[in-house]
Amino acid sequence: MSTTEPIAAPTVGSRVRRLALPLFLAVFLVVGSFGAADGQPDRRPADWFMVLLLLKASLALYWLRTHPIPVLWATVVATLVYMLMQYPWGPVILPFVIAVFTSIRLGYRLAGWSALAGLYLGHVGGRMVLGINHDGVYQVLLVGACFIVLGFVAELFRAHRDRVMAAARTRKEAELRQAGEERLRIAQELHDVVAHHISLINVQASTALHLVDRQPEQAGPALSAIKDASKEALVELRSIVGILRQSDESAPRQPVTGLDRLEHLVSRTSRAGLEVHTIVHGDPEPLPIGLDRAALRIIQESLTNVVRHARATEATVRIQYGDEALVLQVDDDGQSLTGPPAEGNGIVGMRERATALGGTLTATRRPTGGLRIIATLPLPERSGQADVGRVEVGDPGHA
Template sequence: MRKGPLRPLAADALVATALTGVAVLLAQESTAQRWPPLDAAGYLLLALANLPAVARSRAPVAVCLVVHAVWACYVTLGYWPVVNASASMLAIYTVAALRPLRTAALCAVLMSGVWIYAGAIDGRSGMAAVLAQAAGFPLVLIHFGHLTRRSAELARRLAEEQRERALRAVAEERGRIARELHDVVAHHMSVISVQAGLARFVFDSDPGTARGALAHVAGTSQEALEEMRRVLKVLRADEESAPAGPMPGLHRLGDMVDRVRAGGQPVTLEVDGEERPLPPGVDLCAYRVVQEALTNAVKHAPGAATRVHLRYGRDHVAVAVLDDGRRVLSDKPADSGGHGLIGMRERAKLYGGTISTGPRGEGGWAVRLTLPTSARTAPTGDGTTE
């Protein structure tokens, strides 16, 4: 946790050391430039003007004020002003890179004032050149500092957007996993529960029926495990963990109906139209919706006559699951906390389909789903008949 804050501090320490070293080297040229050599006071002021750069990232404005105050004292004592000019320029650039433009402009005025003050004390440089430098250098430094600040803000904004996208992707993936696991577990566990209850009820009076129910529990459990393994392999999205077999689809609808019928729910299957291969996503979506609808029928209308109607249209496929029983429990996900109806709606929306759920006029419950099978058209209406 402590390594993060130390990195910019270490970098600023290196910058401050290099800046001080350059200033010391320039100070050796003072006599060659017809300026007094540095004495102990001069070297002390040189250090005080350059070493504060170690804190420039944490307190850029304070460092800028200290640097220019020391530089003004340095100039007043008659030393060569150029020795500490680099410290002043770095301070202005840092303020422009880390603080608002207005603050940088005020600090630039301070730099220009010290620059003009140094030129006035020198008397050997033309004031026109001094004024041009006092105006030009701060403008250039502010420009590049402002560009750096905008680039840093853009990088931070992009990083935040990437984090948000990553969080959304994680949430979507969690939802996808939850839907798949719900579809697999809820259906099979409902069938297992019914069969286990039947076996317990007739265990003493009809051992043959009990054994058959337990055998059905074993078979359904094995199928659930296989399907869960297949779902988990798909969710991993790894080439090395590709599913050993195809994901379930409408071609396995008859097996599902047989399994539910064997569990005690009278279910019939009707298929209209010419069966044909469907896009994998559409095929799996239709299968899962029928699976969830049958699971709800087993849980909320046990023993009710249930009909599954599958129809292949020219550019769409439609399924309907209808039962004639009275619902034992409310099928409102907002009250019960269930995710079945929500999952069905999300799947239908994902593939451009329409879905409706609700009571039938003559009694019972109906789930109707229509999914387009081509990109040309998305049919309206449920496309099913009772």
């Protein structure tokens, strides 16, 4: 599909450059036509009206890019009148050729082909009406063939221009899409880091406030946990900011962290008063960085939701290394409510992480109370590995 090229606001420099071609062409046409008149005694002698037609056709090109259709038909009229008045043959056709070629290349295809047909039919019909029959049938057909070739050459250039513009649009859309994905990743990373640590700090602060008057000696561990959680939050935030500041293409685009940090995550969450059990099925194996990181963040966000909203005392994290997928399940023994769980930024963010990897994530209430998060993350295709025994993930019997 052809599109017309957008016209940029002209500057002084662009106006000077646009005027150069029409002026040069005007001088060339006038000088060339007077020179050609010497060898054509049977044609109408050169006069001031011939010069006026040549100047009209050439100088009109100054407005070709801003008003292509009026300029195109101005060259058609000037060229047709010149030919029918039998002025000397010369370079008179050049402004018309430039106008047709540029119009079609800019996307004004109908106007360009109409101008070609209009000049050709006007020339042939006008000669018949005026009784001008110096040219034979072959010459007339040759002119028509040249016009058709001109149109097709202009179409080739237009098609190339359309491909270039489409490629530029595709690149722009890809850049915008990539920027959006980067913003989403940053938002997810900040949410995971800040929400988790702030939740732990909030729980420990509540505990410290409760103990500070009644059992001040017991408030120390809670305050220490607050200090550790805030310190870790600052370290992770600095890591994220440091990555964002790096402009080198080889720099990592996201913090490198994964399930190797799970034990630390569980220990830190347990200090907030939530007893966390970890069960691993199958043989742990190295995972791609993106999948490894997403797995840890999903578990982290699940535990954060438990600490913030569930009023639970216990949570179980199950990790199943299967043949085709890594399955994560987080259960808690929180409040026994009915109806589907409300999906805030946490569950939405976890589902987006899973979906980005081609996986799924569900959040449902357990019949015995609490919430169950199950994330299924596809593993990359592997070859030459023994099958890993698949264990069905379900309710923990005893953790």
